[in-house]
Amino acid sequence: MMNVERLRTLCMVAELGSLAAAAAALHITPSGVSQQLSRLEKELGITVLERQGRGVRLTDAGTLLAHRGHDILSRLERAESEVASLHGDVVGALRLGAFVSASRTVLPRAVATLRDRYTQLDITLTEGEAEVMIPRVLRRQVDLAVVDNWSTLPMEFPRDVKTDFLHQDVADLALPADHPLAERAVVRLDELSGITWAAWNEGTEFHDWLAQSLRAHGVEPRIDFRVADFATHLEFVRRGLAAALIPRLAGLATPDDVRIVTTEPVLSREVLALSRSDNDRPTVRAGLAALGDAFAEIAPGSTTSPGA
Known part of the structure; x- marks a missing residue:
């Protein structure tokens, strides 16, 4: 055998x-x-x-x-x-994965809910972007992964992966308060030539998404500050060193000397839960329900938004 x-x-x-x-x-x-x-x-x-x-x-x-x-x-x-x-018993292991913003703002709430509901459920969480999480789901290393899918750089998911919609998020433009465009209610992407940017490291999904979004409107971005943290991006903006695109899901307070402006077109992303199509265990269904509840509790305006 x-x-x-x-x-x-x-x-x-x-x-x-x-x-x-x-x-x-x-x-x-x-x-x-x-x-x-x-x-x-x-x-x-x-x-x-x-x-x-x-x-x-x-x-x-x-x-x-x-x-x-x-x-x-x-x-x-x-x-x-x-x-x-x-049997429908929610017991055993549930291995979660999530991208940075979700793991910081939403996953603790979902995990706390699961711990309260199912005392015999062993929960672990690994942080990583979609390019890391998709292979881990396929290899059965992660049961349920939370990933983002930007409208201007959509992903194709493998056929063995099932997707469930969780949330619609928006990224806004963060500018130094003294920037000429900072007092505008809306800024077009094609107006952003000549600006220095803070973004994630080259080769990451967020970096590639920012570059693709600007290039689609005739702007070649100059990304001088590559740091995998939105709070750090805002600090570069506050110091007058760069602009940044900040997702509302990041849940960051707007620092003094920073203005948050809506873009035209609006830059949005879907937040999705990924699992293997052959994995429909009660633990996975329970995890998906808890994630849905946690994202549903995100109130409009509770995250970084224009005027915040």
């Missing part, structure tokens, strides 16, 4: 391309991965892995088994979800 965890290990090596990467994803050592695959080979009487230079590669048999293994693991996950649903 084939061992499921060894099959899972093989699938992870096939997906990530190395023993070290698979070990990191599975939270075991590379030697532990090697041992799992050696035992799998003994069980099946075939070779699934062979050396290639300094690395390894799957044999034809290993590649075929990994391909079939993804389907086997998905069917097993679905069967376990269906059995768990027969």
